[in-house]
Amino acid sequence: MLADANGTYDALGTLDTFGYGFQVAALTSGAMAYLVRAGEPTGVNACAAGDATYFKNPASPAGSGLANNNTYWQQTSATGGSCISGATSGGGCGTVSGPIYGGLYMRITADLTDCNANLLPDAYDISAGTSIDSNLNGIPDECESSYTTFCFCPAAQSPCGNGDPNAGCANSTGAGASMTPTGTTSAGSDDLVLTTNGIPPFKSSIGYWSAAVGGSAPFYDGLRCLFAPAHRLLFTTSDASGTVVYGPGLATAQGFVAGMTIGFQVWYRDPTGPCGTTANISSAVSVPFTQ
Numbered sequence: 586m587l588a589d590a591n592g593t594y595d596a597l598g599t600l601d602t603f604g605y606g607f608q609v610a611a612l613t614s615g616a617m618a619y620l621v622r623a624g625e626p627t628g629v630n631a632c633a634a635g636d637a638t639y640f641k642n643p644a645s646p647a648g649s650g651l652a653n654n655n656t657y658w659q660q661t662s663a664t665g666g667s668c669i670s671g672a673t674s675g676g677g678c679g680t681v682s683g684p685i686y687g688g689l690y691m692r693i694t695a696d697l698t699d700c701n702a703n704l705l706p707d708a709y710d711i712s713a714g715t716s717i718d719s720n721l722n723g724i725p726d727e728c729e730s731s732y733t734t735f736c737f738c739p740a741a742q743s744p745c746g747n748g749d750p751n752a753g754c755a756n757s758t759g760a761g762a763s764m765t766p767t768g769t770t771s772a773g774s775d776d777l778v779l780t781t782n783g784i785p786p787f788k789s790s791i792g793y794w795s796a797a798v799g800g801s802a803p804f805y806d807g808l809r810c811l812f813a814p815a816h817r818l819l820f821t822t823s824d825a826s827g828t829v830v831y832g833p834g835l836a837t838a839q840g841f842v843a844g845m846t847i848g849f850q851v852w853y854r855d856p857t858g859p860c861g862t863t864a865n866i867s868s869a870v871s872v873p874f875t876q
Contacts, residue, residue, distance in 0.1 A: 592629065593797055594625065594836040600714075611753040612621050615854070619681075622634055641657060643653045647763065651790075658699065673786050678805060679718075682712050684778055684782060690793045694725070696708055698876060700724065700725060700726055700728035700876070701716065703729055705726070707723065707724060707725050708723065710725055711723070720769065720774070722771060722773070722774050723768070724769070724771055724774075724875060724876060725820075728770070728875050730871055731770065731873055732766045732770065732870055732871065733870070733871040734763075734764070734765070734766070734868060734869070734870055734871075735810060735868070735869050735870075735871065736753065736801060736808055736810035736868045736869035737749070737750055737751060737752060737753070737761075737868050738750070738752065738753055738754035738755070738761055738807065738808055738810075738868075741802065742808060743755075743808075744803045744805075744806055744807070744808075744860045744862075745806070745857040745859055745860035746859075747761075747806060747858075747862075749761035750781055752867070753783075753807045753808065753850075753866055753867040753868045754806055754808060754865060754866075755809040755854075755859060756783070756784070756785060756806060756855045756857075756858050756859070756865045757785050757855050757857045757858050757859070757876065758785055760783055760826065761783055761807070761865075761867070761868065762781055762782065762783035762784045762827075762851065762853065762865065762866075762867035762868070763781065763782055763783050763836075763868050763871075764779055764780070764849060764850065764851060764867045764868050764869060764870050765779070765780050765781075765782070766778070766779055766780075766782045766870045766872065767780065768833060769876050770872050770874055770875050771874075771876060772836040772842050772843050772845075772874045772875065773843075773863065773876050774876065775833055775835070775836040776832075776833045776835055777832050777833060777835055777836070777872060778783060778830065778831070778832040778833055779792070779830070779831045779832055779849055779870060780828060780829075780830050781829045781830075781836075781851045781867045782826070782827060782828050782829065783827055783867070784823040784828070784829060784851070784853045784867070785823065785827055785853075785855055786823055786824070786825050786826065786827050787822060787823060787824075787825070788822065788823045788827075788853050788854045788855060789820070789822055789853065789854045790820075790821050790822060790823055790829045790851055790852065790853040790854070791817055791818065791819075791820050791821070791851070791852050791853075792817070792819070792821075792829070792831045792849060792851045793811065793815050793816060793818060793850060793851075793852065794811070794815070794816055794818065794839065794847050794848060794849050794850075794852070795811040795812060795813070795815040795816065795847070795848055796845065796846065796847055796848070797811065797812040797813060797814065797815070797848075798810065798811060798812075798846070798847075798848035798864035798869075798871055799812075800812075804854075804866055805858075805860070805863070805864040805865055806855060806858040806859060806860040806861075806862050806864065806865040806866075806868035807865045808866065809850070809866060810850065810869045811848045811849075811850055811869060812847065814816060816839070818831055818835075818839075818866065819831075820862050823853065829851055829853070831849075831851075835876065842874065843874055843875050843876040844874065845872070845873075845874045846871060846872065846873045846874070847874065848869050848870050848871045848872075849869060849870050849871075849872070850866055850867055850868070850869045851866065851867040852865075853865060853866070853867070
């Protein structure tokens with residue numbers, strides 16, 4: 586039994602604090618070894634689990650600790666055991682019959698997730714102050730705000746000269762619809778919200794998503810930047826201000842997990858749109874989902 590894990594009794598309360606140590610110096614072939622158990626008895630010749638505060642102290646053959654009645658019990662056979670070091674007070678202890686059960690259980694858990702790839706666990710980055718965790722969810726903010734907004738509509742790529750460099754291609758309002766992400770990319774927090782503004786009021790709309798992101802192609806009066814296989818979100822209608830909102834809860838509803846990168850767009854009706862196809866599509870957002 587060693588104090589402060591250095592193998593030395595220092596006689597200093599600040600150093601000799603709680604500790605456990607077990608050592609088997611040598612075993613004879615075929616011999617049986619038994620576990621040593623430290624405990625604090627409730628009375629003379631009684632063996633019970635205790636605070637195990639018995640420390641090696643060369644100045645006291647009985648040992649010393651933070652409380653009295655600290656003893657070692659050793660199982661010396663399959664059916665019995667004995668006290669191998671007396672208590673500092675409260676009487677001695679003798680041989681007890683029956684097995685003396687003892688054990689040491691230690692469980693250590695650690696989250697070694699390193700989302701920013703700096704070779705340090707995220708928990709360390711947050712505790713050290715090198716990463717900010719403003720929503721206190723255990724994930725550095727820099728790993729949750731890496732959205733990409735894309736699929737804007739420059740004039741040269743617009744289907745009929747209806748470009749809008751800051752949104753999807755222009756619709757009947759004279760400007761395009763733009764999708765904006767808020768919340769985090771954490772699939773566990775599942776607080777991502779996608780807000781699309783600039784749709785004509787009270788128009789049928791359908792959000793959709795795909796892992797096939799990249800490039801663009803004309804699609805109705807706009808540009809499509811998500812490709813097959815694509816999956817629909819719920820059908821909805823733009824409100825009086827021309828806004829459509831999806832989320833929170835998208836990760837749970839669609840089965841998104843950490844490691845997936847998903848693109849989102851909103852298709853909507855526009856009967857009087859500039860290109861005459863009766864529909865258009867918003868700009869897009871790409872989301873790399875984290876834990």
